[in-house]
Amino acid sequence: MADDGLRASAVSGGGTAAPTFLEDVWYCLGPGARLKRERMQGLMLAGQPVLLGRDRDGSAFALRDLCPHRGAPLSCGVFDGREIECCYHGWRFGTDGRCTHIPSLLDDHGVSVERIRTPAWPVREAHGLIWVYLGKDTPDHEPPDIPGFAASARPSLLMEMTFDCPVDHAVIGLLDPAHTPNVHRSWFWRSGRNLKQKAKRFGPSELGFTMLRHTPSTKSVAYGILGGQPETEIVFRLPGLRLEEIRIGRHRVCGLTAISPIDADSARVVHAIWWTIPWLTLLKPVLRVFAHQFLDQDRRMAAIQKRGLRFNPSLMLIRDADTQGRWYYQLKAERQRSRAAGRPFENPVRETTLRWRT
Ligand code: FES
Ligand SMILES: [Fe+2]
CATH class of the missing domain: 3.90.380.10 (Naphthalene 1,2-dioxygenase Alpha Subunit; Chain A, domain 1)
Structure with missing residues (x-):
C-alpha cells in the first residue's frame, strides 16, 4: 500500500458486500448469571442461530439452534435440564447435540439415532461472562483473562x-x-x-x-x-x-x-x-x-x-x-x-x- 495513508481497499461500506464473520474465535454473549439452570434461549451470533442453555448441573452449552430433522429451532422446544425435545416431532437431543430419541422410529427401521446431531460449540464461563467459540476445531486459544481478578469475579x-x-x-x-x-x-x-x-x-x-x-x-x-x-x-x-x-x-x-x-x-x-x-x-x-x-x-x-x-x-x-x-x-x-x-x-x-x- 502506498504510504499516503489514505487508501483503505479492505474497507467495505457494508452495503452490498457479503459479510465475512470470523470463525474459530471466542464471542462474548454477556453475563452468565442471566442463564438460569434448566433453561435455554435462542439467539443470533455471526448469522448463525445459537441455542444457549444451562443444564441441571449448572454447565452451560451452545448448539446450533436448528433441528437436523426439518429445521425447527430447538429453542422452541422443551428442555428438562438434560435433554431438549424438538417442538415439531419430538426428536430429543443431549446437550452435546447428539440425538437420543426419535419417537416415530420402529426398532426395525435401522436408523442409527446417535449418529444424528446438531453442531455443538465450546462454551466457557469466566469473570461473570459467557463465551462461545464458533468453530469446527478445538479452540487454539482461550477467552481473555481479566488481569488481577479471579475467574469467579463478576463485573462490578x-x-x-x-x-x-x-x-x-x-x-x-x-x-x-x-x-x-x-x-x-x-x-x-x-x-x-x-x-x-x-x-x-x-x-x-x-x-x-x-x-x-x-x-x-x-x-x-x-x-x-x-x-x-x-x-x-x-x-x-x-x-x-x-x-x-x-x-x-x-x-x-x-x-x-x-x-x-x-x-x-x-x-x-x-x-x-x-x-x-x-x-x-x-x-x-x-x-x-x-x-x-x-x-x-x-x-x-x-x-x-x-x-x-x-x-x-x-x-x-x-x-x-x-x-x-x-x-x-x-x-x-x-x-x-x-x-x-x-x-x-x-x-x-x-x-x-x-x-x-x-
Ligand atoms: S423438525 Fe425437529 S423433530 Fe422434526
Ligand atoms: Fe466512542
Whole structure:
C-alpha cells in the first residue's frame, strides 16, 4: 500500500458486500448469571442461530439452534435440564447435540439415532461472562483473562447494547481515537475543544495489539477522580475485544468491551468493568449513567453512519488515527488465511508509535 495513508481497499461500506464473520474465535454473549439452570434461549451470533442453555448441573452449552430433522429451532422446544425435545416431532437431543430419541422410529427401521446431531460449540464461563467459540476445531486459544481478578469475579458494572451497524464498523469505532471530541462531547468528559497531540506506543500481542503501558492524561475527569498515579494498558484482540487495565497504586480497574456480530447489519456490544476500589462501588449508580451515556453516543453514531453505508461508499482509513482500524482488517484477514491454510498465525502488527490529535 502506498504510504499516503489514505487508501483503505479492505474497507467495505457494508452495503452490498457479503459479510465475512470470523470463525474459530471466542464471542462474548454477556453475563452468565442471566442463564438460569434448566433453561435455554435462542439467539443470533455471526448469522448463525445459537441455542444457549444451562443444564441441571449448572454447565452451560451452545448448539446450533436448528433441528437436523426439518429445521425447527430447538429453542422452541422443551428442555428438562438434560435433554431438549424438538417442538415439531419430538426428536430429543443431549446437550452435546447428539440425538437420543426419535419417537416415530420402529426398532426395525435401522436408523442409527446417535449418529444424528446438531453442531455443538465450546462454551466457557469466566469473570461473570459467557463465551462461545464458533468453530469446527478445538479452540487454539482461550477467552481473555481479566488481569488481577479471579475467574469467579463478576463485573462490578455491566451493560449491553445492540449497535445497528455491521460489526466491522462497530469494532473500528471502538478503536478510533479521533471521534472522541465530536461524539463524546459531555460536561463530565470533555468539551470537544482544545485538541492535543497524542503519541502512543503500540506493539503486537495475542491475535491483536497493545497500546503499551503508559501514564494517561490525568486531566480527564474519569482518570482524575481515581487519584494516585494511574498507569494504563489497552489490549485489542480479535474478534472485537478491547481490554483496558488501569493500575492506581495497589488498585486496579479493568474495562472490557466485547463486540460480536449478530448478523450482517447489527452487532452486540458487551461492556463490563471490574474494580478493586471500594468507594467506587458507592458511586455505581452514577457511573452506570455515565457509562451508558458514553456507549449510547457510540451506538447513535453507528446508526447515523449506517445511513451513509447503505450506499456502499469506498472509505478511507488515514494515518495514524485510523491505523488501529487498518490493523483490525489485517488481523482479521490473517486469521482467516492462516486457519484456512492450517498454518500458525503471523501477527501483521509491528511495534511502532502512532500520533494523532484529539
Ligand atoms: S423438525 Fe425437529 S423433530 Fe422434526
Ligand atoms: Fe466512542
